[in-house]
Amino acid sequence: MSALSLPQSFPISLVQNSQADKNFGLSEAEYSRLAHSLGQGDHRLFERVFLSHYKECQHYLMAKDGVSYEEAYDLTMDTLLRFRDLIVAGKISYGNLRYLFTRMARQAYVRSRKKTDPLTCLTGACIKLSEEEPQLSREDYDLLSRSFNSLGKDCRTLLRAFYYLQRSLKEIATEEERSPAAVRKQKSRCVATLRRYFYQIS
Amino acid sequence: MSTNINKLRDPDLPEDEQDAIIGSFVRRHENERLRKRWEDILSTEHGVSKRAPADKRKAVIRRIGFVIAAIAASLLIFLTVIPNLGQQGGEELLAAYVTELNVDNTRAGGNTDEQVLRRRVADAYAAEDFPAAVAAAETLHQAPAATPEDELTLGKAYLRNGNYEQAGQTLRRLIGRATDYSTEARYALGLSLLQAGKKAEAIAELQRIAEADGASVYEKAQRLIEEFQ
Numbered sequence: 001m002s003a004l005s006l007p008q009s010f011p012i013s014l015v016q017n018s019q020a021d022k023n024f025g026l027s028e029a030e031y032s033r034l035a036h037s038l039g040q041g042d043h044r045l046f047e048r049v050f051l052s053h054y055k056e057c058q059h060y061l062m063a064k065d066g067v068s069y070e071e072a073y074d075l076t077m078d079t080l081l082r083f084r085d086l087i088v089a090g091k092i093s094y095g096n097l098r099y100l101f102t103r104m105a106r107q108a109y110v111r112s113r114k115k116t117d118p119l120t121c122l123t124g125a126c127i128k129l130s131e132e133e134p135q136l137s138r139e140d141y142d143l144l145s146r147s148f149n150s151l152g153k154d155c156r157t158l159l160r161a162f163y164y165l166q167r168s169l170k171e172i173a174t175e176e177e178r179s180p181a182a183v184r185k186q187k188s189r190c191v192a193t194l195r196r197y198f199y200q201i202s
Numbered sequence: 203m204s205t206n207i208n209k210l211r212d213p214d215l216p217e218d219e220q221d222a223i224i225g226s227f228v229r230r231h232e233n234e235r236l237r238k239r240w241e242d243i244l245s246t247e248h249g250v251s252k253r254a255p256a257d258k259r260k261a262v263i264r265r266i267g268f269v270i271a272a273i274a275a276s277l278l279i280f281l282t283v284i285p286n287l288g289q290q291g292g293e294e295l296l297a298a299y300v301t302e303l304n305v306d307n308t309r310a311g312g313n314t315d316e317q318v319l320r321r322r323v324a325d326a327y328a329a330e331d332f333p334a335a336v337a338a339a340e341t342l343h344q345a346p347a348a349t350p351e352d353e354l355t356l357g358k359a360y361l362r363n364g365n366y367e368q369a370g371q372t373l374r375r376l377i378g379r380a381t382d383y384s385t386e387a388r389y390a391l392g393l394s395l396l397q398a399g400k401k402a403e404a405i406a407e408l409q410r411i412a413e414a415d416g417a418s419v420y421e422k423a424q425r426l427i428e429e430f431q
Contacts, residue, residue, distance in 0.1 A: 198210055
């Protein structure tokens with residue numbers, strides 16, 4: 001079944017028949033295309049595939065772990081965001097995406113119950129499900145958001161490409177037909193401006 | 203990892219620490235944008251949104267009620283069926299096993315058409331009005347948002363109503379789709395085939411239930427196999 005003709009309701013299960021079933025209806029080539037488009041900041045195919053399975057995953061958590069509707073909604077959303085991160089970082093390979101996704105969602109539930117930070121393993125490769133990130137308070141986050149939104153479009157695009165889409169300065173330079181040194185300087189200027197704005201409003 | 207945001211004011215902040223703080227912020231900023239966008243898409247295109255807190259409370263109460271009912275039913279089965287295993291005839295034993303089949307009704311909250319139908323099926327089933335349970339379960343099964351669990355409910359309703367042929371068809375279809383309800387469907391199919399007098403087929407189906415599929419259903423299947431083999 002092609003990802004472009006996915007039904008709205010498709011049961012999530014740890015037991016699936018075909019390779020496509022195990023991968024949310026995606027063929028390997030479609031998954032490669034999805035991963036590539038995510039790396040370019042284009043979420044449309046990812047959304048088409050994964051949001052159509054959202055309700056199933058949410059109900060799966062409710063049925064398996066007795067999670068409330070609202071908590072299952074949030075856990076599924078958190079897992080989806082983390083899944084996107086891992087695909088962009090190249091840490092997820094085509095194979096059994098459905099199993100990995102449901103496993104991550106259930107482990108997110110375990111983690112939310114303050115148990116150990118788990119690893120999940122699939123065909124021998126282990127993936128750490130959460131990275132340690134510096135924790136920003138809501139107030140600091142809001143101040144940085146205001147500062148970030150005050151930056152010029154070029155700066156915001158560059159910082160998004162580097163920090164969020166996880167592209168190297170060299171890759172960005174190649175695509176923009178500029179030297180890596182010029183891009184590095186621009187990034188330094190953008191960060192310095194962001195810090196200055198933050199300092200001024202805080 | 204905790205951080206002091208005031209470090210951003212330090213002109214001598216090392217680049218790796220600066221990258222960690224700014225990177226963390228940008229990722230969170232972009233994820234919050236994406237989260238909002240997806241919440242909108244889910245709500246408008248897929249009909250999925252968060253429930254009001256009042257519904258959550260009802261769900262908790264319903265779940266507690268369900269757990270209490272399940273414990274009571276298990277105790278009843280334990281006290282009545284198991285001590286008489288060696289004394290009862292096959293038909294009596296089978297009748298007891300079939301009676302023990304319940305519908306879970308785990309998604310019966312809310313007020314959508316499907317949820318209203320689920321409640322109707324569960325109520326009719328609990329009242330042992332199986333023709334009404336079948337009628338409601340058939341309507342529910344035709345609904346666009348019907349789930350594999352609803353299909354299992356339909357199969358059980360057919361079985362309790364004595365429609366063994368239709369029960370078999372429904373349960374086999376569900377087993378073929380490899381959902382999370384396959385094992386329970388296979389167990390119900392075994393009972394249905396026994397009721398229809400197809401003992402060999404029934405035993406074959408029950409033998410396909412492995413211990414890894416769930417200790418409880420496996421033990422029940424083994425008990426039936428021993429009794430009817």
